[in-house]
Amino acid sequence: MRPSHPPHLSGIVATIALTVIGLAGCNAPATDAETNTQDQRFLHALETDAKPWSHEGFDDQEEHFPFANFSDLTGGERERIFEVAVAQLNLLRPELVMSIGDLIEGGTEDRSRLEAEWGSFDQRARGTVAPVFYVGGNHDLTNLTMREVWEDRYGVRYYHFVYEDVLFLVLDTEDHEPARMREIYEARDTFIQLQRAGRTWAELEETTYFNMPERTAGDVGAVQSEYFITALAEHPEVRWTFLFMHKPIWREAEDPEFAAIEAALGDRPYTLFNGHLHNYGHAVRNGRDHITLGTTGGNQNPDSETAFDHLTLVRMTGEGPVIAQLRMDGILDKTGSVPLDGDTLCFQASQCN
Numbered sequence: 083m084r085p086s087h088p089p090h091l092s093g094i095v096a097t098i099a100l101t102v103i104g105l106a107g108c109n110a111p112a113t114d115a116e117t118n119t120q121d122q123r124f125l126h127a128l129e130t131d132a133k134p135w136s137h138e139g140f141d142d143q144e145e146h147f148p149f150a151n152f153s154d155l156t157g158g159e160r161e162r163i164f165e166v167a168v169a170q171l172n173l174l175r176p177e178l179v180m181s182i183g184d185l186i187e188g189g190t191e192d193r194s195r196l197e198a199e200w201g202s203f204d205q206r207a208r209g210t211v212a213p214v215f216y217v218g219g220n221h222d223l224t225n226l227t228m229r230e231v232w233e234d235r236y237g238v239r240y241y242h243f244v245y246e247d248v249l250f251l252v253l254d255t256e257d258h259e260p261a262r263m264r265e266i267y268e269a270r271d272t273f274i275q276l277q278r279a280g281r282t283w284a285e286l287e288e289t290t291y292f293n294m295p296e297r298t299a300g301d302v303g304a305v306q307s308e309y310f311i312t313a314l315a316e317h318p319e320v321r322w323t324f325l326f327m328h329k330p331i332w333r334e335a336e337d338p339e340f341a342a343i344e345a346a347l348g349d350r351p352y353t354l355f356n357g358h359l360h361n362y363g364h365a366v367r368n369g370r371d372h373i374t375l376g377t378t379g380g381n382q383n384p385d386s387e388t389a390f391d392h393l394t395l396v397r398m399t400g401e402g403p404v405i406a407q408l409r410m411d412g413i414l415d416k417t418g419s420v421p422l423d424g425d426t427l428c429f430q431a432s433q434c435n
Contacts, residue, residue, distance in 0.1 A: 114128075143400055145321070147246050150176035150212075151375060151394035154184040154357045158381030162427060163391055163410070167378050168209040169421035170413040174395055179212050180247065180322070182357035182375050183219025183328030187275065191227040200235055213245075215252065219328035219358065221255035225267040240306050243311045248398055249320040253309055255300030255329040255356075267295055278426060299337070300329030307339035311346040318380045322402060323352035330356040344368065353403055361388040362407070372375070373405070384431040391429040 150171055155164045171179060182322070186199040207214040218239055225231050232239060237253040240283065258266060269291035275287060286292055331340045332354060347368075354372045358381060363374035375394060382389040391410040396403050411429040415421050428434035 084318060105277065106115070114208060142218075145246065145400050146397060147244075148174070148176045148395060148397045149163065149178045149180060150174060150396070151180045151182060151326075151355055151391070152378040153182050153394075154219065154360055154373035155378050155382035156184045156187045156380060157188065157360065158220075159379050160381070162422070162424070163377075163379035163429070165209075166203050166420060166422050166424040166427065167391070167393060167410060168391060169415075169424075170408075170410065171210050171412065172213070173406075173415060173421070174214050174393070176395065179210055179214045179323075180250070180355070181214060181217045182355060183217045183324060184218065184221040184357065184380060185219065186222055188221040188228055188236060189226055189271070191225055193227060193231060196301075200231065209332065209430075215250070215326075216251050217326050217328060220255060220256055220270075223254065224263075224270065224417045226260060226263060229256075233272060240309065242310070242397060244320060247321050249313070249317045250324040250326045251313065252333075253302060253310070253325065253327040254306060255302060255327050256329050257303040257306050258296065258301050259303070262296075264302075266291070270297075288357055291382070295334060298329065299334035300327075300331045300358075302331055302337065302339045304339055307342050310343050314343075314346045314350075321348055321400075322398065323347065323349075324403075325354040326354060327356045329358045330372075330374060332356070332367060351402060353405070355394070360393070361386055362390065363388065371405070378410070382431040387432055389431060 124140065126133075152164075152171070153169055155167075165183045185203050186196070188196065188199065190196065215237060218232060223232060223239065231241065239257070240248065240252055242251045244250070247347045252305050256263075269289070273286065273291035276289065283289055291297055317323075332339070332344070352370055354370065355375060356372075359374055360377050360380050361374070362376040365372045365374075373394075376388065376390050376392050377389055378393065379399075384392075393408050393410065393413065395408055397406075409429065410424070411420060413420065419425055420427070
């Protein structure tokens with residue numbers, strides 16, 4: 083069945099064109115109005131004091147730049163959603179694209195299968211015009227074999243970079259000690275087998291994995307914590323800092339390593355993004371935005387109104403980031419349709435039959 087689009091969602095059109103036309107002919111002499119225009123990128127031939135526009139303060143500051151985020155695409159990936167997201171990212175044309183983890187299904191120690199899954203994702207990610215920066219999630223880094231494959235392919239599990247005087251911190255929230263990682267992996271595998279066997283949610287709540295704090299909050303080790311404390315100390319004057327992580331470890335008040343990173347952030351302006359929960363949410367902690375992204379193809383709870391596919395478009399300005407959450411059923415191409423015949427897809431389980 084073709085999913086319905088709520089009226090307030092279907093009007094977001096991603097093809098935006100601003101054309102400023104000089105009305106004087108190419109060979110005509112410049113008028114006084116043209117000669118006296120301070121911004122030579124905007125030319126007109128009007129000589130009246132009153133003009134049919136609001137003002138001439140164009141929003142074109144040099145320090146502005148856009149970047150985008152996509153969220154969980156695995157954990158029960160739904161077909162074609164991510165391919166549509168790639169097409170929509172290319173309509174939005176950010177300068178870079180951040181992920182938030184769960185890029186493959188994973189959950190195995192079969193190295194050949196992991197290599198195949200990562201090869202597939204790499205190919206899909208290369209479809210974006212802008213570069214995609216990887217963030218590891220529990221589906222990507224569940225066991226030591228998966229960690230080794232990641233490091234062989236991509237070098238490091240956590241890192242930082244500066245772009246246009248903005249600091250990007252990419253954390254690994256699966257940073258467990260090897261013995262604990264094995265315990266979590268085995269408990270998680272048992273949980274998944276019981277889930278596939280049709281056990282009730284009440285039964286699943288009694289399992290070891292369900293009651294592990296790492297299931298929802300993850301872990302950041304001492305070495306990683308020190309790495310980011312150093313990175314922050316080396317970049318004290320950047321105009322903004324963004325943190326990207328899969329699991330919302332910031333919700334675990336007793337985690338000392340992440341608490342040390344928060345302390346190092348101090349009073350600098352920053353914004354935090356995480357995924358994992360497959361439900362959109364926003365919170366303010368320490369006076370800073372903490373944004374939990376929904377899905378970009380991952381499994382959805384059909385009873386949740388905050389479980390929907392979306393992309394995040396962030397425009398960095400001189401005053402800080404302007405953040406827009408764009409639902410995928412409302413990012414339309416020039417024909418007024420979701421790209422790649424996406425109008426036939428369901429982007430929110432609670433809205434589809």
